[in-house]
Amino acid sequence: MREAGLYNLIFWMAVVVFVLVEGLLLFTALRFRRRTSDGIPSQIHGNTRLEIVWTIIPVLILIVIAVPTITTIASASTIPQGPDVLKVTVIGHQWWWEFRYPDLGIVTADEMHIPVGTKVALTVESADVIHSFWVPRLAGKIQAIPRRQNEMWLQGDEIGEFYGQCYQLCGTSHANMRFRVFVQSKADFDAWVKDQQAVPAPPTDPEAAKGAQIFQSKACVGCHTIAGTNAKGTIGPNLTHFGSRTTIAGAMLEKTDANLAMWLHDPPGVKPGSIMPNLGLTDDEIKALVAYLDSLK
Numbered sequence: 001m002r003e004a005g006l007y008n009l010i011f012w013m014a015v016v017v018f019v020l021v022e023g024l025l026l027f028t029a030l031r032f033r034r035r036t037s038d039g040i041p042s043q044i045h046g047n048t049r050l051e052i053v054w055t056i057i058p059v060l061i062l063i064v065i066a067v068p069t070i071t072t073i074a075s076a077s078t079i080p081q082g083p084d085v086l087k088v089t090v091i092g093h094q095w096w097w098e099f100r101y102p103d104l105g106i107v108t109a110d111e112m113h114i115p116v117g118t119k120v121a122l123t124v125e126s127a128d129v130i131h132s133f134w135v136p137r138l139a140g141k142i143q144a145i146p147r148r149q150n151e152m153w154l155q156g157d158e159i160g161e162f163y164g165q166c167y168q169l170c171g172t173s174h175a176n177m178r179f180r181v182f183v184q185s186k187a188d189f190d191a192w193v194k195d196q197q198a199v200p201a202p203p204t205d206p207e208a209a210k211g212a213q214i215f216q217s218k219a220c221v222g223c224h225t226i227a228g229t230n231a232k233g234t235i236g237p238n239l240t241h242f243g244s245r246t247t248i249a250g251a252m253l254e255k256t257d258a259n260l261a262m263w264l265h266d267p268p269g270v271k272p273g274s275i276m277p278n279l280g281l282t283d284d285e286i287k288a289l290v291a292y293l294d295s296l297k
Contacts, residue, residue, distance in 0.1 A: 006072045010065055017061065079151050080119040088112060090124045092131030092144035094170060094275065095177035096237055096250040106196045107225070109237030110251040113182045115189040116159050124150045132168035135181050141167050156183030172273030178251040195297070196241055199228040203295045211292025214285050223276070226296065236276060243297040249274075260290050 089100040090112075099112045114120050124133050124144045131144040139154035156162070166177035184192065203209045215221070216230060223236035231239075246255055249271050253259040264286045267276040281289070 092126040095173040135164040207291040211288035
């Protein structure tokens with residue numbers, strides 16, 4: 001909001017200056033135009049007082065612009081502190097985003113949830129190469145750099161779903177490295193936090209239970225974490241509450257059973273360069289895994 005106010009101030013000052021300058025130019029051109037063709041126009045040296053005035057006025061205008069500009073930059077770059085600030089650690093991976101809420105004990109992927117009207121302090125880093133975190137409608141860009149932590153903050157002033165994108169070329173599927181920010185009411189955010197902090201109940205549906213056994217017996221446990229199970233991998237996204245998400249594959253696909261089955265069938269075929277390999281799953285195994293992952297809410 002402060003940036004918008006600064007923009008409006010500078011814009012309307014520029015409009016006033018434009019109107020005045022152009023008006024004076026037109027007045028001077030018409031009032032003092034040459035009226036006869038005889039002789040050379042009168043030669044004048046200048047007006048010292050006028051020259052001083054039109055030198056001082058731009059200086060004053062620049063001062064009026066500089067003061068709010070400096071204070072706005074300082075305000076925008078100062079990371080907020082305090083008990084009302086939500087802290088989120090953002091980690092870029094090839095090619096997905098990890099979101100950690102250190103004060104809430106929540107780890108999720110590709111979808112960040114924040115309460116409306118709340119300042120969110122972000123610590124941004126990378127697990128592999130340089131990425132760039134960017135939510136165009138909420139904040140500017142910031143680099144995610146290996147072995148370095150950069151900081152920024154953002155705030156969602158309206159409830160809604162906001163799209164984000166990696167802005168730094170980071171490999172084969174750079175364009176597929178997307179994410180979403182959900183700005184929720186305080187009540188909805190608190191409900192989401194409560195659900196995310198709970199350990200998913202073991203599946204009771206036979207198909208989902210079969211999928212759980214397949215998940216534990218395959219290489220899945222080496223890359224993914226699911227709370228309450230033996231899956232403790234950290235290479236891939238945390239899948240503890242996968243069923244509550246709306247997207248998959250770095251937020252490039254809507255989370256539907258058909259898309260999830262397509263992804264499990266051949267991840268590199270869906271997202272070129274995917275670190276998740278083709279595991280050679282059968283159709284029955286994929287169907288069971290889809291049922292299990294959907295149950296993780």
